[in-house]
Amino acid sequence: MASRNPARPLSPHLQIWRWGPHMLVSILHRATGSGMATVGTLLLVWWLAALAGGAESYATFRDVFTTEAGHLNVIGLVVAVGLTLSLFQHMMTGIRHLVLDTGAGYELKTNKTYAMATMVASVALTAIFWLVMGLN
Amino acid sequence: MRSAIGRVRGLGSAKEGTHHWWYQRLTAGANLLLMSWLLISIARQSSFDYAAMRMWMESGWVAIPMALLVVSVFYHFRLGLQVVIEDYQHDESRVVLMVLLNFFVIATGAVALFSIMKIALGAAA
Ligand code: HEM
DSSP states (O other): OOSSOOOOOOOOOOGGGGGOHHHHHHHHHHHHHHIIIIIIIIHHHHHHHHHHHHHHHHHHHHHHHOTTTTTTTTHHHHHHHHHHHHHHHHHHHHHHHHHHHTTOOSSSSHHHHHHHHHHHHHHHHHHHHHHHHHHO | OOHHHHHHHHSSSSSSSSHHHHHHHHHHHHHHHHHHHHHHHHHHOSSHHHHHHHHHHHHHHHHHHHHHHHHHHHHHHHHHHHHHHHHOOSSSHHHHHHHHHHHHHHHHHHHHHHHHHHHHTTTTO
């Protein structure tokens, strides 16, 4: 591990390949997973602990993300849309991974279509989610 | 799940191979169900004030899936971030980051599960 031979040939990396949606969603899967695992985890734990702690600690949590009137403020909007978009994107690319694991979807056209579909679906699901939230 | 040859191959220095991959998939399936449940439950809430949220999570129908969600998602991202660390860190920093990752997932997991239980079991008080 520590003594890596720099002259050793490496497997081809990003700059070798022609760009396509499959590369983008692969990167998005990693970025959204890592983002949710760090930022998302801390927020989930803070929310649960604040709720368990009592009315005062819950109010402190809410005040960071909402206005006096109870709507999301700028921080709340960025976090809420960011996290739901990340979750839906990771969920869709996660399903794509499970499909690819069965050995299906490797033909170039199909693969490209699936990759594009994950992004269309995640944007659509995020929009639907916040539409429903807004209506309540 | 594993053939005889697969088991023998797993006797290399790592003593295992498919375990990590398989648990990443198992938890992915569980996450899919539990996250869908959480998103739908949140979308159906009409109020997010303290009393409404407490009443919501006091129910076993919410506290139990919530605890399962924490276990499944935290296990999943523990496996996932390990792969990310192994891909980018090649020297001693890999060991340091793996230890930090384990501390992080256990500490946050403990706080999350304790909070859920405190709300659910303290319901009568
Ligand atoms: C909603 C349902 C979810 C599904 C279906 C899903 C599916 C998957 C799958 C199949 C993988 C393996 C990808 C591979 O082998 O390359 C994966 C990786 C990962 N997941 Fe998830 N996941 C879900 C939710 C989550 C959540 C909520 C988090 C974080 C809190 C998360 C964090 C990660 C991380 C960090 C990785 C590693 C990424 C990488 O290696 O590039 N996942 N997920």
